[in-house]
Amino acid sequence: MTTPPPTPTAPLLTVRGLTVDFDGHPAVRGVDLDLHRGETLGLVGESGSGKSVTALAVLGLLPATARTGGSVRLDGRELLGLPARQLATVRGRRIAMVFQDPLSAFTPVHRIGDQIAEAVRIHQDVGRAAARRRAADLLDLVGIPDPARALDAFPHEFSGGMRQRAMIAMAVANEPDVLLADEPTTALDVTIQAQVLDVLRTARRESGAALVLVSHDLGVIAGSADRVAVMYAGRIVETAPVDELFAAPRHPYTLGLIGAVPRPDGRGGPLVPIPGRPPAAGEPAGPGCAFADRCPLVEDRCRTAEPPLTGTDADIGSGPGEHRAACVRADHLAATRPAPAEVYPVPALPAAVPRPRAARDSVLTVRGLTRSFPRHRGGLLRRRAGEVHAVDGVDLDVRQGETLGLVGESGSGKSTTLYEILRLAAPQGGRIELLGQDTATLDRAAVRRLRSRVQIVFQDPAASLDPRMPVGDVLAEPLLAQRTPKAEARRRVPELLRQVGLDPAHADRYPHEFSGGQRQRISIARALAVRPDLLVLDEPVSALDVSVQAGVLNLLQQLKAELGLAYLFVSHDLAVVRHLADRVAVMYLGRTVESGTAARVLDRPRHPYTRALLAAVPLPDPPAERARPRLLLAGDPPSPAERHLGCPFRTRCPVHPTLTPDRRTRCATETPPALPAAPGVDHTAACHYPD
């Protein structure tokens, strides 16, 4: 999508002074937007910024407790305050919506085909059979294989990517003028995200609709939007054409966001966290700029009045190409174009001086790990109905003081691998050696001693802390489990809180009284309580906002350097892995397909899967993102319930079809072993024909 020339025509959708309150708590505080025909507008912001509420308010889909003010006009016709029956004729017909979580957005008890056909029949006077045919065509349009059969599937029988495709099919069923997509790819894997964004582009092109793309992900926005609006605390703080916004942001918040995002290509220097945390939705705002408390460029006048969203003196004219920011320092930023690190304080991270790898002790060695789960059917007398091979040959090496990034899509067996390691028992197949001890040979006492040396930090800090336990008890629990005397465990609590940058006086508070980033710090403190050697980090930052995530990543790096920890860092986010990991292992269908030093694996990937994975990650850099070759993987990963002869990746492999027939036979019959790139080089790939 290239930037269209500024169109002189009247905008299709006009939002003016939109406000939304929930029980008197403002969530949106005066939003102005223009959307032109055929245009893609990216609406970006962190959780609680009001971006989704804005999108829902346009269609009047907010819950009854919300009070909406201002004006929303479609082709000049006011939508706010329209009677329900008239609004229903606009919804789905002129403006359609794609929701974030397609599992909960489809009614679980109705068939996919019926739900799409229903959307057709609400607005078009067609018969049952015709609507069904139309639904099949739509499913075909969004690339669902065998659409006629897919019509009869229930939502839970679809994969996440298929559901989101079906959701898009339903949205374009009546060829709407405006498509609102609220975080359409957030719940999806990166390769599936690339597919769905592609489908969204196709659907937009076919229906000629204008698109509002709501996302927290700057990369997604950079690759898809023509124009971007950045939201913070219920207001738009900056709006500009996409290239200009990323190249020369004029609001310190936008600048900070760009600086806080790790890049998968490893460029961009150290991460710059924005201090503090984003305000929660509905949090009362002071008289001044909502960002003032976190802003490094704050001045006295910022605290007295909220700056309006305006262009700088240098800009003349109006239209969609206009660049505006709500900051008193916008002129300064426009003139100097500083890098994020020049504006925000960059934390000084102690540099770890690792000894050469060979001289460091091994912390974790995994060889040929397998784990399969029986599938059962029936009630009282359960019968075995096959097996799911969740982990099917994983090799890992972690040495003291280093970070191994474990990368793979959902269903690749990453989490199962972690839990097998943490079980501290004999694995079903293969061998796990932890701190020099084979887990198959441990007795109960040894297991307990080893427990304190391996600890885990989970993905979702809200779920991994018992909501009913004060933080002091949370931190003392691992110590008590190790039979530390109660008094001593209590004494350690303030020390731990300090270690992760929290106030020791807050030990009496409950988890919900902390923000997401603080909760993840508590999880880290709990894991550190027993002074482990290895920390297993299961997606530790993926539930956090970008501006907060950088702070936690920096903390992890600092702790590693100070305490000499080793990390097993699991993530689906290659950019984060690129930033943190010393070595990387890539998993596909329960196997390690490529591993080696981060620089080698991520800069010179040998396995086609790693290449595809890297290609699917959107860059927060519009020109680079547009110039990047697109390498879409087809379909979903195959089911781990079937064992595959030969290379498990060949069904989706982009290289496989280009091979000569006899070479292809080899892929189909021989499982490729993991071989190093050259003797003695730390870089292996399990592919017959690596590049």
Add this chain to the structure above:
Amino acid sequence: MTRYLAGRLGYYAALLTAAVFLSYALTGTALGPRAYFEAKQPRPSAAAVDRQLTALNLNDRTPVVERFGTWANGLLHGDLGRTIHGTAVNEEFGRRIWVSLRLLLVGSLLGMLLGVAAGAWSAVRQYRLSDRALTVLSFVLLSTPVFLLALLLKNGAIAAKNAAGHEVIPFTGYETPNLAGGIGTHLADWALHLLLPTLSLALGGLATYSRYQRATMLDVLGADYLRTAEAKGLTRGRALLKHGLRTAVIPMTTMFAYAFLGLFTGAAFTETIFGWHGMGEWFIQAVNEQDVNSVAAVNLFAAVVVLAAGFLADALHAALDPRVRTA
């Protein structure tokens, strides 16, 4: 789906066997038919009592497992044994079962339908006056035991009779004896007699169901798919009916099975109070007369009814929710 239901059926069969054995063992040991015969005037000889007990398969000197064997063998051949008066249990059973089933079926269905409707309506009108009124009413009903409710209804009917000078709503028995007239007259008579006993059973169900339905409906009101339905262009009302209510009744199927448990107890009271000669009344009478075989028959009936309700609930659940069918 068939496989799922077959699995449930097997489980229920196991439960039924265990329950029938245990309840027989309990009644067989806890009740004392010997004392009943010994108390007869003139007092029969010990040998005569023994003979009579053995003939009725009630002799407590025979191990209870053996007595159960005899009883179960009879059961398999369709014979529930003899009452303590020597008459066939089958005969009594056959007479009373329809009386009770009529009450239970109508009472439970009415309670369920009214409860689901009231709960869904209450949820949609959350915190409005009608919702609050319904909430208060259901709490009052929930804290009123069935027997008290039945007594109050009966008192009301008596008061109405006294005021009007003739019986307005019948409050004893399940039909007017020796009623002349065609099938229509008989049906109307039945329905009228059903009114009060059914109401006393259904009101409790209404209160329970409406609370649960209100809760599940409130959950659904915030569901994403309801928003999707509205975003497609369905009006709120149609979205609620087609996408909301349909999903919100699914958890109610489990409630349906549970509610049947209490219903049988309630029916025992209702039958006694309104003079219906059903299974509940029989049970109370049989316990007081130490009539083991009759009690065992009622226990069997109760267990079968509850399990049938459970199975029906499972079938309904599977029919309503595609997600269980594949489980």
Add this chain to the structure above:
Amino acid sequence: MSAELTAVAQQLTDEPVAPRGRLRLAAGRLAGSRGALAGLVVLGLLFLLAFVGPYLTPWDYAAPDYANLRQPPSGEHWFGTNGLGQDVFAQTVRGLQKSLVIGLLVAVLSTGLASLVGACAGYFGGWTDRVLTFLVDLLLIFPAFLVIAVLSPRLRGSGWIAFVLLLAVFNWMVTARVVRSMTRSLREREFVAAARYMGVGPFRIIWRHVLPNVSSFLIIDATVTVGGAVMSEAALSYFGFGVRPPDVSLGTLLAAGAADAPVFPWLFYFAAGLLVLFVLAVNLVGDGLRDALDPTAAAGRHRPRRRSRRRPTTPARRSTP
């Protein structure tokens, strides 16, 4: 920010202050709840009335006063007399004794049993679960009323404690099934997994993580059971299977007085009023207790729900609606 820094600095210089434990925090919150305190006071007064009351009146609950049949409340008979000339005040306090003890004991016993069985079945799964679930279902399909009716003549000698046990034993099953399913979803939660990977034992996890997180439900269930037990007792007594004359409970008084309520209100409304007061007080205490144990109760009820972003690696943990 600076306030936080000084706090940190102070911590560094001061003797490190050990945090308070969960129980003490909850107790503090309970003491701060006005409703719970009021409920506790009312419960205390009811107990006082029930156990001191009999000494305040010269009349015995069973002894008839043939000179006064069906008399309204007076100086001599404070709550009036019934058809046999028995003193209603003496009967009411006697009944209150029974009902207080029956209601509270049954609630505590049955909820305790339910949480134990439910949590074990849900947490351990496998055969433990299958056996316990079968047991629960088995008890469920025997109507409690039938068993109590059959057993009660046998237990007449052992008094109402046996009756309390019977009521409790046949009341816990539905609760246990709910606790079981709640435990099953809790078991998959990350904070329970975290405790497991720390080496915390299963019973300790049930005690420290599972039960506190189902406590809201348990408390509501227990308060409902209090009223329910009093009602069940009344129902059974009505048919002569529970408390037997001349002994009385609030339930038997209600049952006996209901028919006469329009004409002789004192036979019904004193007992009914005390019962309502009792159930109300229990509910107030229960509400306060629930809020004290739930740290999120007071804060931010009305905040619009924030939609958390779900990432692909989170296993779907939604309960089927």
